[in-house]
Amino acid sequence: MLIQSLAVFCGSKNGNNELFATHTKELGALMAQHHIALVYGGGSVGIMGIIADSVMQNGGKVVGIIPQILVNQERQHKNITELLVVEDMHIRKRKMYDLADAAIILPGGFGTLDELFEMVTWNQLSIHDKQIFLLNSDGFYDHLIAHIYKMKEEGFLYQEAFDRITVLNEPKELIEYFNPMGSGGQI
Numbered sequence: 001m002l003i004q005s006l007a008v009f010c011g012s013k014n015g016n017n018e019l020f021a022t023h024t025k026e027l028g029a030l031m032a033q034h035h036i037a038l039v040y041g042g043g044s045v046g047i048m049g050i051i052a053d054s055v056m057q058n059g060g061k062v063v064g065i066i067p068q069i070l071v072n073q074e075r076q077h078k079n080i081t082e083l084l085v086v087e088d089m090h091i092r093k094r095k096m097y098d099l100a101d102a103a104i105i106l107p108g109g110f111g112t113l114d115e116l117f118e119m120v121t122w123n124q125l126s127i128h129d130k131q132i133f134l135l136n137s138d139g140f141y142d143h144l145i146a147h148i149y150k151m152k153e154e155g156f157l158y159q160e161a162f163d164r165i166t167v168l169n170e171p172k173e174l175i176e177y178f179n180p181m182g183s184g185g186q187i
Contacts, residue, residue: 002101003036003101003102003131003177003178004035004036004037004101005036005037005038005039005063005099005100005101006031006036006037006038006039006100006101006102006103006104007039007040007096007097007099007100007102007103007104008027008038008039008040008051008103008104008106009040009041009096009103009104009105009106009108009111009112009115009116009119010024010040010046010047010048010051010105010106010107010108010112011046011047011048011106011107011108011109011111011112012041012043012045012046012047012048012075012108012109012111013045013046013047013109014046014047014050015047015107017107017137017138017140019137019138020047020106020107020137020138020140021047021050023106023135023137023170023171024047024050024051024054024106025050025054026054026170026171026172027051027054027104027106027135027171027174028050028051028052028053028054028055028057028058028060029054029055029058030171030172030174030175030178031055031058031060032054032055032057032058032059032060033058034175034178035060036060036178037060037061037062037063038051038052038055038060038061038062038063039063039065039096039099039100040052040062040063040064040065040096041064041065041066041092041096042064042065042066042070042076042077042080042083042084042085042092043064043066043070043075043076043077044075044076044077044078045075047106047107047108048077049077051106052064052077052080053079056079056080056081061081062077062080062081062082063080063081063082063083063084063099064076064077064080064082064083064084065083065084065086065092065095065096065099066083066084066085066086066092067085067086067087067088067089067091067092068085068086068087068088069088071085093115093118097119097122097128097130100130101130102130102131102132102133102177103115103119103130103131103132103133104132104133104134104135104168104174105132105133105134105135105141106135106137107135107137107140107141113144116132116134119132120132120161120164120165123164124158124159124164131164131166131177132164132165132166133165133166133167133168133174133177134165134166134167134168135168135169135171135174136167136168136169137169141167145167148161148162148165
């Protein structure tokens with residue numbers, strides 16, 4: 001699969017661990033260097049703002065999708081390639097899925113988990129077949145990964161979840177998925 005655009009789901013806060021911001025900056029630089037467009041929630045704060053800034057600072061393309069309610073709160077990023085304002089959060093998520101070839105989940109809160117599980121569910125239901133990556137910075141998602149194994153063990157999953165989710169510990173591990181077999185990804 002050739003990845004030309006990547007949806008990044010992440011927190012609108014920075015979190016307490018400096019590695020979250022460091023990994024986010026590294027990911028943004030890698031995306032720009034490999035001509036992978038960022039599709040994200042359009043915010044200017046937290047890890048969301050960091051990923052957009054990093055891609056832009058490294059010469060990449062950034063498409064933000066933000067619901068009107070957050071524009072009303074003045075949380076939109078004003079220095080990105082393109083900002084799409086949509087009616088609500090549901091339309092935002094659907095538009096992000098539609099514009100991206102794959103998705104990566106960075107540290108975040110309830111909204112980030114909602115986006116992860118909706119993508120996995122839609123993937124399972126064959127609404128899409130996009131690869132999902134989970135950046136497990138400093139073990140942030142260790143408990144969630146263990147819980148997914150527990151759901152499988154207890155018979156609640158229809159298939160192996162980690163056929164659909166690839167866990168990464170460092171942003172650079174994503175590079176091998178950008179342009180498989182040397183194909184040049186252009187936006």
